[in-house]
Amino acid sequence: MVAIAIMGKKKVNPFFTAGYVGVVLLLIMWGIFIADSILPYDFAQWGVYPRKTSGLWGILFSPFIHGSLDHIINNSPxxxxxxxxxxYFYRKIGTQILIISWLIGGLFVWISARDAYHIGMSGVIYSLAFFIFFSGLFRRETKVMAIALFVAFLYGSMIWGIFPLDPKVSFEAHLFGAVVGVALAYFYRKEGETFKKKRYQFEIDEENDARMLKQGYRKIVDENGFIIRWEYKGKDDHHVL
Structure with missing residues (x-):
């Protein structure tokens, strides 16, 4: 009984828990692909077909559907x-980013892409890649910049996917995914990072004091050292009582 209680309180390493969603997505993708290969049914009909009411279902289901073994293998890693x-890096807003990338990117494909069934996870992949990369640029924080460079190193060649170079590839899904990713990186640029350092009130107070002194003020304190008020003395007088 005691052993069970102790185990129940053990914290799970977030390094591993961050991968749960990706594993679940992979299992669904591969399960559907195997079913598509075995059953006498064309799962591509559940892809996004632009401007057809029936094609709206594809916004939800198309990322799970892949047309070939190479297609799903390329999208899995x-x-x-x-x-x-x-x-891992944006745990607080991760689900929001994933859902918005999934739905809005798919909606844009439905509105304006070519008349064909658009399938595959690549639109979501582009959105996540561009979100993580541009989030690093917009936030201008060392750790996030390192993540951005890592993503650029792994997936820098993805930029070519947003151009209509191959008629068999849905460049529209790539392009709209990238646009959604950049937009999300901008709108969420001030929130959500898991590793953001907690700031204590005394740190904030010290920063405020330094800023006031730099602007030419001095603080007037009581006998206990508490600030009564700030008094402007000009930038040449930096004497502090």
Whole structure:
């Protein structure tokens, strides 16, 4: 009984828990792919077909559907790595980013892409990659910049996927995914990072004091050292009581 209680309180390493979502996505992707290969049914019909009411279902289901073994193999490592990075470094907003990337990117494809069934996880992958990369640029924090460089190193060649170079590839899903990712990086640029350092009130007070002194003020304190008021003395007088 005691052993069970102790084990129940043990914290799970977030390094591993961040990968749960990616593993679940992979299991669903591969399960559907295997079913598609065995059953006499074309799962591609559940892809996004632009401007058709029936094609709206594809916004939900198309990322799970892949047309070939090469297709799903190419998408498997990126979604696993990028979803892990999303939930490890942005755990607080990870689910929001994933859902918005999934739905809004798919909606844009439905509105304006070519008349064809658009399938595959690549639109979501592009959104996550561009979100993580540009989040590093917008936040201008060392750790996030390092993540951005890591993503650029792994997936820098993805930039070519947003251009209509191959008629068999849904560049629209790539392009809209990238746009959504950049937009999310901008709108969430001030929140959500898991590793953000907690700031204590005394640190904030010290920063405020330093700023006031730099602007030419001095603090007037009582006998206990508490600030009564700030008094402007000009930038040449930095005497502090």
């Amino acid at each position: 990126p979604i696993l790595i990028l979803s892990w990075a999303l939930y």
